[in-house]
Amino acid sequence: xxxxxxxxxxxxxxxxxxxxxxxxxxxxxxxxxxxxxxxxxxxxxxxxxxxxxxxxxxxxxxxxxxxxxxxxxxxxxxxxxxxxxxxxxxxxxxxxxxxxxxxxxxxxxxxxxxxxxxxxxxxxxxxxxxxxxxxxxxxxxxxxxxxxxxxxxxxxxxxxxxxxxxxxxxxxxxxxxxxxxxxxxxxxxxxxxxxxxxxxxxxxxxxxxxxxxxxxxxxxxxxxxxxxxxxxxxxxxxxxxxxxxxxxxxxxxxxxxxxxxxxxxxxxxxxxxxxxxxxxxxxxxxxxxxxxxxxxxxxxxxxxxxxxxxxxxxxxxxxxxxxxxxxxxxxxxxxxxxxxxxxxxxxxxxxx
Amino acid sequence: xxxxxxxxxxxxxxxxxxxxxxxxxxxxxxxxxxxxxxxxxxxxxxxxxxxxxxxxxxxxxxxxxxxxxxxxxxxxxxxxxxxxxxxxxxxxxxxxxxxxxxxxxxxxxxxxxxxxxxxxxxxxxxxxxxxxxxxxxxxxxxxxxxxxxxxxxxxxxxxxxxxxxxxxxxxxxxxxxxxxxxxxxxxxxxxxxxxxxxxxxxxxxxxxxxxxxxxxxxxxxx
Ligand SMILES: [Zn+2]
Numbered sequence: 001x002x003x004x005x006x007x008x009x010x011x012x013x014x015x016x017x018x019x020x021x022x023x024x025x026x027x028x029x030x031x032x033x034x035x036x037x038x039x040x041x042x043x044x045x046x047x048x049x050x051x052x053x054x055x056x057x058x059x060x061x062x063x064x065x066x067x068x069x070x071x072x073x074x075x076x077x078x079x080x081x082x083x084x085x086x087x088x089x090x091x092x093x094x095x096x097x098x099x100x101x102x103x104x105x106x107x108x109x110x111x112x113x114x115x116x117x118x119x120x121x122x123x124x125x126x127x128x129x130x131x132x133x134x135x136x137x138x139x140x141x142x143x144x145x146x147x148x149x150x151x152x153x154x155x156x157x158x159x160x161x162x163x164x165x166x167x168x169x170x171x172x173x174x175x176x177x178x179x180x181x182x183x184x185x186x187x188x189x190x191x192x193x194x195x196x197x198x199x200x201x202x203x204x205x206x207x208x209x210x211x212x213x214x215x216x217x218x219x220x221x222x223x224x225x226x227x228x229x230x231x232x233x234x235x236x237x238x239x240x241x242x243x244x245x246x247x248x249x250x251x252x253x254x255x256x257x258x259x260x261x262x263x264x265x266x267x268x269x270x271x272x273x274x275x276x277x278x279x280x281x282x283x284x285x286x287x288x289x290x291x292x293x294x295x296x297x298x299x300x301x302x303x304x305x306x307x308x309x310x311x312x313x314x315x316x317x318x319x320x321x322x323x324x325x326x327x328x329x330x331x332x333x334x335x336x337x338x339x340x341x342x343x344x345x346x347x348x349x350x351x352x
Numbered sequence: 353x354x355x356x357x358x359x360x361x362x363x364x365x366x367x368x369x370x371x372x373x374x375x376x377x378x379x380x381x382x383x384x385x386x387x388x389x390x391x392x393x394x395x396x397x398x399x400x401x402x403x404x405x406x407x408x409x410x411x412x413x414x415x416x417x418x419x420x421x422x423x424x425x426x427x428x429x430x431x432x433x434x435x436x437x438x439x440x441x442x443x444x445x446x447x448x449x450x451x452x453x454x455x456x457x458x459x460x461x462x463x464x465x466x467x468x469x470x471x472x473x474x475x476x477x478x479x480x481x482x483x484x485x486x487x488x489x490x491x492x493x494x495x496x497x498x499x500x501x502x503x504x505x506x507x508x509x510x511x512x513x514x515x516x517x518x519x520x521x522x523x524x525x526x527x528x529x530x531x532x533x534x535x536x537x538x539x540x541x542x543x544x545x546x547x548x549x550x551x552x553x554x555x556x557x558x559x560x561x562x563x564x565x566x567x568x569x570x571x572x573x574x
Contacts, residue, residue: 021487046559046563048429048562048563049561049563051429051430051433052429052433052554052557052561054433055433055555056435056553056554058437058440058441059441059444062441062444063444070392073444073445082470088430089429089430089433091387092386092387092430092431092433092434093434093437094437095387095434095436096359096386096387096390096433096434096436096438096441097437097438097440097441098441099387099390099391099394099438100390100394100438100439100440100441100442100445101441101442101444101445102391102445103391103394103398103442104394104441104442104443104445104446107446109391147562151393175508181532182458232437264537268471289498310542333391333395334389334391334392335388335390336385336387336388337387
């Protein structure tokens with residue numbers, strides 16, 4: 001194997017068909033076809049719609065990525081694919097394609113963990129990445145707090161959402177406020193002129209009684225209910241509802257709990273580094289609050305460019321590339337799509 | 353040689369010569385687990401095919417494929433897509449075209465070619481479509497290009513309505529639980545030879561995605 005392997009990564013865990021090509025730690029292509037528009041009228045990602053879109057988008061996306069990277073399939077050293085976690089039917093499209101591509105080309109196949117992929121994305125920034133780091137991964141599909149001691153061998157789950165992902169909460173609150181999908185940018189726009197302190201919405205999983213078992217877990221369903229109830233009560237009383245104030249106060253509740261728990265994890269584990277990833281990192285308020293409070297806490301924050309934060313194939317290729325460079329054997333061909341793959345399983349089914 | 357892949361029921365993979373001679377064929381009857389097994393089956397048929405037609409004992413030779421045939425359903429979507437995605441990716445890896453094949457056509461071909469001395473009366477390929485429905489396609493003999501003559505498109509019908517539906521077409525019922533990969537490859541070979549490759553861009557889903565449009569906001573109460 002060359003020292004700097006050329007890897008093509010396939011990512012189909014949610015609504016983005018991501019094809020990435022990397023050489024070692026160098027990004028050559030990050031091609032994304034999103035089916036987000038097709039989900040808009042349903043107000044959320046519909047798994048069957050996502051899976052259908054993956055099947056149609058895969059081949060053109062692979063071809064576009066190869067063209068952008070200026071490489072041929074025969075040049076590849078390995079194929080990589082997301083095995084999980086994610087939507088089962090969507091993941092299966094990528095797994096089927098990746099296995100066939102690997103057998104067709106006679107190349108090794110690396111099946112990897114989507115969440116660890118988000119962490120690996122940071123490597124492609126070209127900066128020297130230091131471990132250990134705490135990682136906060138927030139998207140429409142997941143909300144996870146991880147402790148990364150080593151990218152290819154030691155990732156620990158500190159906590160995750162017990163119900164909705166943070167991105168889903170944004171979508172649901174947008175709907176309550178009569179705003180379109182996806183909710184994140186809409187809430188942001190509405191919140192711009194609102195007062196984040198106007199309404200004190202609850203911070204889920206933050207009571208003293210939660211600290212023993214759920215210190216690093218998240219919950220957004222109570223918040224969603226609180227916002228809905230607040231809006232209903234105002235409407236029932238014939239009082240005006242300030243959409244900007246509700247949006248800003250809701251967003252503040254989400255951001256506060258995310259940043260508080262992430263920095264608490266940094267302090268408790270004595271790790272002065274925090275990595276942010278996932279599509280919700282697009283939220284400027286989250287980035288601003290994280291940077292401001294991290295600085296006060298003496299924690300340095302890394303935020304890869306947004307195109308590497310949202311779901312993408314480059315991060316999958318990057319993780320496989322690291323596995324290859326650390327001498328890991330390829331996966332067997334027997335793995336499947338695992339919608340609940342634990343984050344401790346960085347690579348699935350390595351051959352022995 | 354042609355690689356045939358179908359995951360509309362179980363998982364079936366085969367390599368045939370263009371005249372239909374089977375080089376290698378493997379299948380799993382499991383109606384689930386397509387994503388788990390597809391890679392191993394593909395690797396196995398490629399290895400087997402390198403050894404020549406079944407029964408031959410030569411040194412392995414390079415398997416030069418000209419097409420990949422993809423069974424396009426109908427079938428349960430989640431599994432069906434695995435085979436189509438695999439077919440497209442495999443073809444991309446070899447730089448060869450994909451030939452979409454209606455999975456019922458392959459099953460019909462198997463029925464029609466089973467005994468060359470028997471005239472098969474009009475029949476329907478009937479497969480499980482889940483949700484208490486069957487999918488059926490009616491066929492009537494074989495045409496000059498060696499392809500099954502399709503009388504109806506693939507159609508969904510409630511399970512207890514299948515016999516009435518077929519009586520209306522005067523068709524025998526042939527329940528099919530496996531689509532042979534070799535027949536997918538042969539149907540593709542014959543379609544290519546006759547310049548009758550269909551441009552089936554999408555799988556034969558027959559159903560719209562199962563979604564409910566968001567209605568009015570639900571009250572949470574106070
Ligand atoms: Zn993600």
